[in-house]
Amino acid sequence: MRVLVIEDDAEAAAYMVKGLSEHGHVADHAIDAETGLIMAETAYDVIVLDRMLPGMDGLAAAETLRAKGDATPILFLSALGQVDDRVKGLRAGGDDYLVKPYAFAELLARIETLARRRGDEPQTEIKVGDLEIDLLGRRVSRAGEKIDLQPREFKLLEYLARNADRVVTRTMLLENVWEYNFDPQTNVIDVHISRLRGKIDKGFDAPLLHTVRGAGYRLSEAG
Amino acid sequence: MMGGLRKLIRSTAFRLAAFYLLIFGVSSAGLLGLVYWRSAGFTAQQIDETIAAELQGLNERYRLLGIPGLRQVVAERSGKQSQSLYMLMNPEERPLAGNINGWPKADLMPGGWMDFEYDLAVSGKTERRRARARKIDIAGGFRLLVGRDVQQRDELVSLIQSAFWWAGGGILAFGLVGGLLVTRSTLRRIDAMGAASQQIMAGDLSRRVPVNGSGDELDRLAASLNAMLDRIENLMTAVRQVSDNIAHDLRTPLNRLRARAEVTLMSEAEPEAYREALERTLQDADALLGTFNALLDIARLEGAADAGPSDIIDLSDIVADVTELYEPVAEDGGIALLAEAKPGAAMVVGDRRLLAQALANLIDNAIKYTPTGGAVRVSAVTVGGSAELSIADNGPGVPEAERARIFDRFVRLEADRSKPGAGLGLSLVRAVAQMHNAEISAEDASPGLRVTLKLPSAA
Numbered sequence: 134m135r136v137l138v139i140e141d142d143a144e145a146a147a148y149m150v151k152g153l154s155e156h157g158h159v160a161d162h163a164i165d166a167e168t169g170l171i172m173a174e175t176a177y178d179v180i181v182l183d184r185m186l187p188g189m190d191g192l193a194a195a196e197t198l199r200a201k202g203d204a205t206p207i208l209f210l211s212a213l214g215q216v217d218d219r220v221k222g223l224r225a226g227g228d229d230y231l232v233k234p235y236a237f238a239e240l241l242a243r244i245e246t247l248a249r250r251r252g253d254e255p256q257t258e259i260k261v262g263d264l265e266i267d268l269l270g271r272r273v274s275r276a277g278e279k280i281d282l283q284p285r286e287f288k289l290l291e292y293l294a295r296n297a298d299r300v301v302t303r304t305m306l307l308e309n310v311w312e313y314n315f316d317p318q319t320n321v322i323d324v325h326i327s328r329l330r331g332k333i334d335k336g337f338d339a340p341l342l343h344t345v346r347g348a349g350y351r352l353s354e355a356g
Numbered sequence: 357m358m359g360g361l362r363k364l365i366r367s368t369a370f371r372l373a374a375f376y377l378l379i380f381g382v383s384s385a386g387l388l389g390l391v392y393w394r395s396a397g398f399t400a401q402q403i404d405e406t407i408a409a410e411l412q413g414l415n416e417r418y419r420l421l422g423i424p425g426l427r428q429v430v431a432e433r434s435g436k437q438s439q440s441l442y443m444l445m446n447p448e449e450r451p452l453a454g455n456i457n458g459w460p461k462a463d464l465m466p467g468g469w470m471d472f473e474y475d476l477a478v479s480g481k482t483e484r485r486r487a488r489a490r491k492i493d494i495a496g497g498f499r500l501l502v503g504r505d506v507q508q509r510d511e512l513v514s515l516i517q518s519a520f521w522w523a524g525g526g527i528l529a530f531g532l533v534g535g536l537l538v539t540r541s542t543l544r545r546i547d548a549m550g551a552a553s554q555q556i557m558a559g560d561l562s563r564r565v566p567v568n569g570s571g572d573e574l575d576r577l578a579a580s581l582n583a584m585l586d587r588i589e590n591l592m593t594a595v596r597q598v599s600d601n602i603a604h605d606l607r608t609p610l611n612r613l614r615a616r617a618e619v620t621l622m623s624e625a626e627p628e629a630y631r632e633a634l635e636r637t638l639q640d641a642d643a644l645l646g647t648f649n650a651l652l653d654i655a656r657l658e659g660a661a662d663a664g665p666s667d668i669i670d671l672s673d674i675v676a677d678v679t680e681l682y683e684p685v686a687e688d689g690g691i692a693l694l695a696e697a698k699p700g701a702a703m704v705v706g707d708r709r710l711l712a713q714a715l716a717n718l719i720d721n722a723i724k725y726t727p728t729g730g731a732v733r734v735s736a737v738t739v740g741g742s743a744e745l746s747i748a749d750n751g752p753g754v755p756e757a758e759r760a761r762i763f764d765r766f767v768r769l770e771a772d773r774s775k776p777g778a779g780l781g782l783s784l785v786r787a788v789a790q791m792h793n794a795e796i797s798a799e800d801a802s803p804g805l806r807v808t809l810k811l812p813s814a815a
Contacts, residue, residue: 234645285680311681315713316646319720324684347638 134248136160137177139169139194140210141186149181152237153244166194173198177205178248184211184222192225199226206247219314238348242300249299259294262341262354264333266294275333285310286329293342293352302349326350373535377528384527388520396513403504407490410440411502418494426500427453439505441474441487447497459501460489468492476505486510545574549581561589594658597765598651605766606644613640650780654765657710657787668814669706671736671745672697678715679734682723690728693719697736702743703815706792714788715745717781718807722749725805743813748806759798
C-alpha cells in the first residue's frame with residue numbers, strides 16, 4: 134500500500150515512515166501542503182494529513198485535493214481535539230480524524246481500514262472462514278449453526294467482518310459501532326468483545342476473533 | 357492641590373455639574389427678572405396713573421372755578437402731609453401755590469413727564485429726595501405740576517435688586533459647592549475603582565472594586581467588574597491548578613517511567629527482559645498521556661465560553677446508549693445496571709459527546725464502587741423546569757465531609773487507593789456540568805452515593 138504523509142514535524146514523519154515500511158507499506162513524506170499536493174498527483178492509497186502546517190493548512194489542502202476530483206482517502210492528524218475541529222476536518226473532505234498524541238498501532242489500523250474502504254462494493258454477505266454473516270437478513274451462522282446476536286453485537290461483528298484480516302482498535306470500535314469518540318476509563322469494549330467471542334468462537338476449535346496485543350482486535354481465519 | 361483642581365475640572369462629573377449649574381443659573385435669573393419687572397414696573401405704573409388722575413381732577417377744578425379756585429385747591433392739598441407734590445405758576449414765573457420750592461430744573465419727557473430731585477425739610481434738616489411729576493399748561497401761560505415723591509419706591513426697588521443679587525449669588529455658590537461635592541464623591545469612588553484595578557494588576561487577584569450598595573450606575577458597573585474579576589480569578593485558579601497538578605501528579609509517574617528505563621539499561625539483561633521493560637514503559641506512557649489529555653480536556657471545558665453546545669438532546673437516548681455500553685461490564689461484576697428514562701422525558705440543550713462521556717464516567721465510577729450483588733440506577737426525568745440526570749449506587753457511599761471534594765482533580769479518597777484510576781473522571785463530569793450550566797450534587801443514597809446533574813430543561 135502507498136501512503137503519503139504530509140507532516141511538518143520531520144522527526145515524527147520519519148518514525149511514521151519507518152513504522153509503515155516495517156508493516157510492508159511504502160510511505161513518502163512531504164514537509165508542507167504545497168509539496169504534498171504535487172506528490173499526491175501520483176497515485177497513493179491513503180494520505181495522512183496534518184491539520185496544522187506552515188503556509189497552506191491541512192483543511193485547505195484537503196479542500197484543494199477534493200476540488201481537483203482526487204478521492205484518495207485522507208486521514209487527518211491533529212493536536213486539536215475539540216468536536217467541531219473533527220467536524221471541520223471531515224467536512225473539508227477528510228475520511229478519518231486522529232488526535233495527537235496517538236498510538237502507532239491506532240494510526241496503522243486506521244490507514245489500513247481507509248485503504249480497504251476505497252475498494253468496497255455494496256456487500257450483502259460476508260464470509261470469514263466458516264462464519265457467515267447475512268447483512269440483509271441480519272443473520273449469523275457458523276459451520277451452518279445459527280448464532281443469535283443482540284443488535285449491538287451484530288453491529289460489532291459486522292464492523293469486524295467488514296475489516297476482516299485487519300486490526301481494528303478499541304477507539305475505532307467505539308467510534309463506529311457506538312458512534313462515540315471519547316476514551317472510556319474502563320475497557321468496556323473488551324467486555325463486549327469477550328461476549329461476542331463467547332457466541333461465535335465458543336465450542337469451535339479455531340478461534341476467529343483474535344486479540345492483537347497493544348493494538349486491538351482482528352477477525353480472521355488465520356491466527 | 358492645583359493638580360487636584362485641574363483633575364476636578366477635567367472630570368466628566370464636574371463638567372456635568374457645571375452644565376447643570378449654567379442651566380439653573382439662567383432659569384433662576386429669568387425668574388428673578390420676571391419678579392422684578394412685575395413688582396418694580398407695576399409700582400411705577402401705579403404712580404404715573406395716580407399723578408395723571410390727580411392732574412385731571414385739578415384740571416376739571418380749573419375749568420369750573422378758574423385760576424383762583426385752582427390755586428385754593430392746590431394750596432389746600434399742599435398743606436397736607438402726603439407724598440404728593442404740587443406747583444402752580446403764573447405767566448411771570450412766580451409760584452402761586454405748591455409744596456416745592458421752585459419749578460424743578462429737569463428735562464421734559466414726552467407727555468410732560470419729568471424726573472427730578474427736590475429738597476424736603478424733615479425735622480429741621482433738608483433732605484434731597486427724588487420725585488416724578490407731570491406738568492400741564494393751563495390757558496394764559498399758567499402751568500400746573502403734579503408729582504410724587506418716589507424716594508421710597510426707589511429704595512424698595514434697590515432693596516429688591518440687592519436681594520436678587522444676594523439670592524442669585526447664593527444659588528450660584530450653593531450650586532457650585534454642591535456640584536463640587538457631588539463631583540468629588542463620584543471622583544473618589546472612581547479613584548477607588550482605579551486603585552483597586554491597580555492592585556489587581558499588581559497581582560492581588562482577590563481584590564475587588566468597592567460596591568456601596570446604592571445600586572446606581574457606578575455601583576452596577578462595580579458589580580459587573582467584580583463578576584468579571586471572579587471569572588478571571590476562577591480561570592487563573594484553574595490554570596494554576598493544572599500546573600500544580602502537572603507538577604505533582606505527573607512528575608511521579610514520569611519519574612517511575614524514567615527510573616525503569618534507566619535501571620533496565622544499566623543491567624545486562626536478556627532481550628526478553630528489555631522487551632518487557634519497553635512494553636511496560638509504553639503502558640506507563642499511555643497512562644500518562646491519558647491523564648494529560650484528561651487534564652487538558654477538563655481545563656478546556658472549564659475555560660470554554662458559556663455559549664458552547666446548542667443541539668437539542670434527549671437525555672434518555674444517552675442513558676440508553678451508555679448503559680448499553682456498560683451493561684456487560686456491570687453484569688461481569690454481578691451488578692444490576694438499571695436505566696429509568698422514557699424517551700422525551702428529559703430534553704436538554706447540550707453536547708451529546710460530552711454528556712455521554714460525563715455519564716460514562718459516572719456509571720464507570722458507580723460500578724467500580726458497587727459490590728457484587730448491588731445495583732446501579734440511572735434515571736433521567738424532568739422536575740420543575742430542570743432535567744435531572746441521576747446515578748445512584750448502593751455501595752459504601754462517601755462520608756458527608758468528603759462528598760464536596762470528590763469532584764476535585766486527583767482526589768482519590770483514602771479508601772479507594774487500591775482501585776485503578778487517576779481521580780479525574782468526576783472532575784471532567786463537573787467541568788461538563790459547568791459548561792452546560794448544570795448544577796451538580798452528590799448525596800447519600802442510603803446506602804451508597806447518588807450524583808445528580810440538574811440541567812436547564814429544553815422541553
